[in-house]
Amino acid sequence: MSISVHIQQQYSGFDLDVAFDVPKGLTVLFGRSGSGKTSVINAVAGLNRACQGRIEVDGQVLSDTAAELWVPAHKRALGYVFQEGRLFPHMTVRQNLLYGHRMARGRPEIASFDQVVDLLGIGTVLARRPADLSGGEKQRVAIARALLARPRLILADEPLAALDAPRKSEILPYFERLRDEFSLPILYVTHSMAEVARLATTVVALKNGKVERVGAAADLLSDPSFTPLGPREVGAVLDAKVACHHADGLTELNANGVALLLPKLAQDVGKPVRVRVAAQDVILSREVPTGLSALNIVAGQVCSVRSGGGPGAIVALETAAGRILARVTRRSATALGLVEGTCCYAVIKSVSVAPQDIGAG
Numbered sequence: 155m156s157i158s159v160h161i162q163q164q165y166s167g168f169d170l171d172v173a174f175d176v177p178k179g180l181t182v183l184f185g186r187s188g189s190g191k192t193s194v195i196n197a198v199a200g201l202n203r204a205c206q207g208r209i210e211v212d213g214q215v216l217s218d219t220a221a222e223l224w225v226p227a228h229k230r231a232l233g234y235v236f237q238e239g240r241l242f243p244h245m246t247v248r249q250n251l252l253y254g255h256r257m258a259r260g261r262p263e264i265a266s267f268d269q270v271v272d273l274l275g276i277g278t279v280l281a282r283r284p285a286d287l288s289g290g291e292k293q294r295v296a297i298a299r300a301l302l303a304r305p306r307l308i309l310a311d312e313p314l315a316a317l318d319a320p321r322k323s324e325i326l327p328y329f330e331r332l333r334d335e336f337s338l339p340i341l342y343v344t345h346s347m348a349e350v351a352r353l354a355t356t357v358v359a360l361k362n363g364k365v366e367r368v369g370a371a372a373d374l375l376s377d378p379s380f381t382p383l384g385p386r387e388v389g390a391v392l393d394a395k396v397a398c399h400h401a402d403g404l405t406e407l408n409a410n411g412v413a414l415l416l417p418k419l420a421q422d423v424g425k426p427v428r429v430r431v432a433a434q435d436v437i438l439s440r441e442v443p444t445g446l447s448a449l450n451i452v453a454g455q456v457c458s459v460r461s462g463g464g465p466g467a468i469v470a471l472e473t474a475a476g477r478i479l480a481r482v483t484r485r486s487a488t489a490l491g492l493v494e495g496t497c498c499y500a501v502i503k504s505v506s507v508a509p510q511d512i513g514a515g
């Protein structure tokens with residue numbers, strides 16, 4: 155396992171008791187405000203000596219109260235990306251980057267200075283000071299600085315929270331590259347389902363200081379019982395490859411043999427992509443629908459119907475493209491006779507899949 159966290163701490167009115175062991179990749183710590191995410195990050199960072207238990211990253215024990223072992227924060231070799239870049243304002247971008255680089259001497263390099271600058275696309279801003287950067291550029295510099303610090307783990311605490319939607323879309327691909335191009339564990343805090351769907355390899359969902367669920371992101375997102383932010387935020391993720399770009403502005407994906415048409419994507423033909431299909435953008439039909447404007451009609455079989463307290467239900471459909479979730483009314487589910495084993499068709503409008511819900515696979 156890449157990250158192992160088994161910690162406890164009692165505050166007045168709040169008990170933190172968190173245990174998880176997760177593999178390599180990007181692990182999202184997910185949960186509502188006050189669920190304990192920052193407490194876990196602080197424990198891993200070595201900022202809270204009162205926290206009991208054991209933390210191990212990539213085979214290195216960082217703390218173990220039973221063995222009276224405690225590695226101080228500055229010796230943990232962690233790279234940080236915070237909500238606001240926290241760059242040194244009096245230094246240029248180059249000096250900010252070199253500072254972390256110098257501090258990390260003696261540890262194995264993850265990528266060279268030039269490679270990191272190239273990866274994050276910040277070659278043209280090296281001479282500027284942080285005050286002269288956009289919010290997105292600041293975060294790219296912060297990611298570069300974290301990487302150049304030769305960390306054994308990157309801690310990213312809501313790194314996109316302070317950015318507007320276009321800047322978020324600008325930064326997401328850089329976290330994808332960080333996840334895919336280095337075998338470096340990343341612990342990433344968010345309460346955005348869209349970020350979970352785009353980035354997570356593994357999800358640790360926290361609730362009231364405890365682990366509510368832990369598992370592979372694809373499994374949790376396609377589980378209709380996993381609705382931490384309510385049914386509106388539910389959506390499964392499909393893995394696909396770019397099949398071709400059509401002249402009329404659509405991109406055709408191949409999801410395990412099923413063709414899906416979406417608005418034009420930037421990814422080249424052959425590239426893997428992950429597509430989040432929001433449950434509320436899926437319509438179900440018992441017959442092959444005809445005369446519809448929607449371009450994507452995927453055959454499948456109902457594997458579960460989960461009703462909440464209100465008028466809605468989440469229907470999970472097993473299809474050749476992967477599991478698809480649909481949010482329908484209980485009335486429709488009954489009228490269509492949707493029960494486990496029913497064959498039906500999922501209808502997905504091409505334009506309902508937002509660009510930020512499509513990322514590198």
Ligand SMILES: Nc1ncnc2c1ncn2[C@@H]1O[C@H](COP(=O)(O)OP(=O)(O)OP(=O)(O)O)[C@@H](O)[C@H]1O
Pocket residue numbers: 165166168185186187188189190191192193194
């Ligand atoms: N030093 C402390 N003393 C007392 N209570 C604390 C302390 N640190 C955290 N807590 C409590 O622990 C709980 C979890 O806080 P934490 O900041 O870890 O949550 P979070 O999930 O990161 O929230 P947010 O998303 O709002 O940042 C909160 O109820 C908080 O008040």
